[in-house]
Amino acid sequence: MGCFRTRVRTLSRWHIHECDELCLVSGSGIRLGHAGAETKPSGETLYIFRRGEQHGYWNDSLKEPYMWVLHYRPDEALYRECPSLVSADPSKRILRLDAAQAAAFKSLFVKVLAEHRQTRTGSAAASSAWLRLLLVSVARWCGTETRPKPAAAPQLSDQPIDAEVLALWHLVNDHVSAPADLAGVLKRRVVNYDSLRHRFRKAFNASPMQLLMALRMERAKNLLLESSDPIAEIARLMGYARQHEFTRAFHRAVGCTPTRWREQAAAERRDDA
Structure with a gap:
């Protein structure tokens, strides 16, 4: 997990994980494999990979976009509430985020990792809570929920990243x-x-x-x-x-x-x- 720059002429060959994954690509210039198919992300493009789903990336351009990657264990209870996170159609798990959504994603991402890498009391619970809020936000951006939505999540605009x-x-x-x-x-x-x-x-x-x-x-x-x-x-x-x-x-x-x-x-x- 983490955020890294995709250097020119680098790659990550087709592979799978024993977990689910969020991957935000900030920028363009790479080819990214999603569920066995090749795509070309641009702007702020978010991918949701399911456990056992083939993915990879190839940077053969002169650009070096950032990738924000989170691995996490499947949460079946959450998936029942937010089925768009596990859509059987991989194309529905590719989202183009607007500026506000991308900023919210990165803010929550940093909070998840900050707690994940700490050892103080409650860090694991806090990391899980931030991750759950991030996943709920992503599901809402998908815009395909059929179940009644809970109250709106806290706005992040009043908690900007330094x-x-x-x-x-x-x-x-x-x-x-x-x-x-x-x-x-x-x-x-x-x-x-x-x-x-x-x-x-x-x-x-x-x-x-x-x-x-x-x-x-x-x-x-x-x-x-x-x-x-x-x-x-x-x-x-x-x-x-x-x-x-x-x-x-x-x-x-x-x-x-x-x-x-x-x-x-x-x-x-x-x-x-």
Whole structure:
């Protein structure tokens, strides 16, 4: 999960997940596969992928749009209330969002991830609540519900994202796989960084460097689970020049080596099958 820029000449081959997924593409220039069919998103295009549904993307243009990706467990009770989220017609799960809808999506997205990456009391419940509100909002944008709608969701216009904090958040996300010294980059490129990082910590309960490490480990877990790439290649993709540096950082963050974590995750997946 996370927000990342689709670099020129990058791709994510056809693959499936054992979960559902929201994917907002902000911009144009990529080809995105949805339920086995190829599409060309533009503007603010939201895709809803169901568990086991093939998808992927290819960027062979000179543009680098952002992708906002959330994986989540299916919520059958919510789906009964909001059937548009699970339409059997994949084309009905592709939405062109207007500016207000895109802003609302990104605001809720940031809140989901901020709670997801925290360990304080109630973080899991808060993350689930924000996710549920996001999914209800998406269902309403689909505009195909047949059941009576509950009272309107709280308006987000009075809770805007701090633009400078969001810009810093994007900068951190852009450096997940970059070997550059992020601390040095931030001090050189971000005006009033020392003041801004305090607002950043208040929003995410983590410093920019702590969030960077959490993002790297989360991305590494996805690669370990979804690909057969050797550990050395995953270390390179995460911006580490040496495999042992990645292994040490992963063990410090997760509590075991990448090899051990991959073995345990694969065993759990087999048990769930």
